[in-house]
Amino acid sequence: MTASQSKYTGWLVHVTVWAVIFGMPLFVTGPNRPLMTGSQYARFLLVPLSFMVVFYTNYFLLIDRYLTSRRFGRFTGYNLLLIGAVMLLVHLLFRHLLLPDMHRPPIERPWQDSVRFFAGNLTLYVLVVGVGVAIRMTSGWYRAESARKELEHSRTQAELQNLKSQLNPHFLFNTLNNIYSLILLDTERAQQAVHDLSRMLRYVLYDSSLPTVPLSAEIGFLRDYIELMRIRQPRHVRVFVSLPDEPSQTPVAPLLFISLVENAFKHGVDNEKPSYVAIDIHEIDGQLICRIKNSCFPKSGTSDRSGSGIGLPNLSKRLEMIYPDRYTFEYGGQGDTYTALLCIKLNER
Numbered sequence: 001m002t003a004s005q006s007k008y009t010g011w012l013v014h015v016t017v018w019a020v021i022f023g024m025p026l027f028v029t030g031p032n033r034p035l036m037t038g039s040q041y042a043r044f045l046l047v048p049l050s051f052m053v054v055f056y057t058n059y060f061l062l063i064d065r066y067l068t069s070r071r072f073g074r075f076t077g078y079n080l081l082l083i084g085a086v087m088l089l090v091h092l093l094f095r096h097l098l099l100p101d102m103h104r105p106p107i108e109r110p111w112q113d114s115v116r117f118f119a120g121n122l123t124l125y126v127l128v129v130g131v132g133v134a135i136r137m138t139s140g141w142y143r144a145e146s147a148r149k150e151l152e153h154s155r156t157q158a159e160l161q162n163l164k165s166q167l168n169p170h171f172l173f174n175t176l177n178n179i180y181s182l183i184l185l186d187t188e189r190a191q192q193a194v195h196d197l198s199r200m201l202r203y204v205l206y207d208s209s210l211p212t213v214p215l216s217a218e219i220g221f222l223r224d225y226i227e228l229m230r231i232r233q234p235r236h237v238r239v240f241v242s243l244p245d246e247p248s249q250t251p252v253a254p255l256l257f258i259s260l261v262e263n264a265f266k267h268g269v270d271n272e273k274p275s276y277v278a279i280d281i282h283e284i285d286g287q288l289i290c291r292i293k294n295s296c297f298p299k300s301g302t303s304d305r306s307g308s309g310i311g312l313p314n315l316s317k318r319l320e321m322i323y324p325d326r327y328t329f330e331y332g333g334q335g336d337t338y339t340a341l342l343c344i345k346l347n348e349r
Helices: 003-022 038-067 072-102 110-185 187-204 215-230 259-266 311-322
Strands: 237-242 274-285 288-296 327-334 335-343
Touching: 003 038, 003 237, 003 274, 038 072, 038 110, 038 311, 072 110, 072 327, 215 274, 259 274, 259 288, 259 311, 259 335
Parallel strands: 237 274
Antiparallel strands: 274 288, 288 335, 327 335
């Protein structure tokens, strides 16, 4: 619900409640209770009108000015003055303007009647103040909570966009590095790689700016990237790929797996030793599972210039923001094998 909708709903509740109160005489009529005359209804209106004065003076003025700033003494004092003035006005109007129309004998001891009036109605007016405080404080808390959530959402989106902006040049740098290496090996295959790169760049620059993309688009992007990486590998490097033949249109966050695939080729391939990269991504029972294994050849800081090292930390932050409590992400090496396992629950229930 937007702020304007919430405000409209709040005022609709106010109008409805007061309409019920003012229309109460219409609901209590019957064979033994005829409809009120004009003067009788005027006497009835005095009380709810006085309640309205006390309620909205607190609602719009006293609560915000004194109670929320913890100036309790002034809040109490001004309310006592307000209630006293309103009750005095109601009492005078009732006695001098409306009571004569009732054709009753004059009151012998008016001061006692006034005391009884004030003592009997003070609790009601204090209750009206309490209701006003409760409603105003609750609505204030709701507005503050809505603003906090909106601010938190804005910050999350800004941070997520920042992470995406880091990922795009990171991917481009690595891919251009690959094509540069391929040009030195095979010019014709490098030309095809440049064509594939243009398709991947369209995905990175345009589709990845969306909150979600179809799983089929994400898998298609990975196929192109893996093929680009495969054709530049020497013969002693084996690449095993298991991707869905017909991936679904399930919406997923874009660029979810590229960091894992990049990391596998970055650390799992050696220029001389036998190496392998195994990529397995599938969707089953509402879960998207990505398992990547590779031989482990850690690069030194001076010899590796394939990227900025932001891939996995970037992915971890994005997962926490996009799929909180809906994913597991584990990675680490054991012996000469490095494994990354990412499981995402796609359908939030």
